[in-house]
Amino acid sequence: MPPSPLGDERTSRPPLLEIVVPAFNEERRLPGGLLQLCAKLARMPFPTAVIVVDNNSTDSTGEIVRTWPRGPVPVRLVECATPGKGAAVRAGLLDTRAPFVGFCDADMATDLNAIDVAFGLLLSGERVVVGSRAHAFSDVENRHSRVRELGAVGFRALARVLVRGVSDTQCGFKFFDGALVREAVAGLRTFGFAFDVELLARCVALGSTVLEIPVNWRDMPGSRFSPARHSAGILLELGRIWLRLRAAPSPGVSPRWEQPLDPVGSP
Known part of the structure; x- marks a missing residue:
């Protein structure tokens, strides 16, 4: 069928x-x-586009994108050979040109109706809008083990030291002012699980605030995170982020980041 x-x-x-x-x-x-x-974005009354970043896949991920049928929402492929979700998100965001950008996970665990809310807030002047499963009005279906849930609580406590006031840094649903996030992500050096923490911290350092919104979120099978295998690495990542931000703050750092951070304190 020819395009309309x-x-x-x-x-x-x-x-x-x-x-x-x-x-x-x-x-x-x-x-x-x-x-x-694409179905969601096609219903929006303005041009939109999708960038899929193939993070060195060994299956047919890249071919799926290369052969994706043409439609009202262009879908294009960016290849990133550096391993890690943070590296893939960084490559994709740096390849954007739009005034407003975001990223979400391939499993679409977050209900996509939240895009309307996030985009409306960006239009109203917010610069960073993120989904939060910890929001009082979020609807979360979580099949994680008790061990993983306890680990998430500990991670959030540590992340709040770096991004104060944000209750859930890890929800894979984040939207930004395009110019701001392209500047912030250019300096991103955390490519593993904790990359969101550094990205949000850099946005704050550039003078932005982070607004959390409620989401409908469903735990999808296929997660590659394992508390036993990844917890030590995540703690190391958080420590490196903390040291990096203290040692070399951006020129546009806000007063919050000019003050010493307490690595064991609570916000």
Whole structure:
């Protein structure tokens, strides 16, 4: 079926919103996730686009994107050979050009209706809007083990030392002022699980605040995180972030980041 005139008109203009989807060996979940995301974005009354970052996959993830059918929402591929979700998100965000950008996980665990809320807040002047599963009005279906839940509580306590006032740094649903996040992510050096913490901290250092919004979130099978295998590495990442931000703050650092941080204190 040939593209509709509406599709041609949308794709002929630069996107107002670009969404990055990091993907590592996501051949099973990516097609359904892209269908959901493109269907959602196609209903928005302005041009949008999707960037899928293939993070050195060994399956058909890249081929799925390369052969994705043309439609009202362009989907393009960026390749990132550096391992780690943080590296993939960084590559994708640096490849954006839109005034407003975001990223979400390939499994679309966060209900995509939250895009409307996040985008509306960006239009109203917010610069960083993130989904929070810890928000009082969020609806969360969580099948994680008790051990993993306890680990998440500990991680959030440590993350709040670096990004004060943010209750959930790890929800894979974040939206930004494009110019701000491209500047912030250029200096990102954490490519593992804790990359979100450094990214948000850098946005704060550039003078932004972080606004959390409630989400409907469903735990999806296929998570690669293991408390036994990854906890020590995550603690090391958080320590490195803390030292890095203290040692070399950005020129636009806000007063909060000019003060010493207490690594064991609570916000």
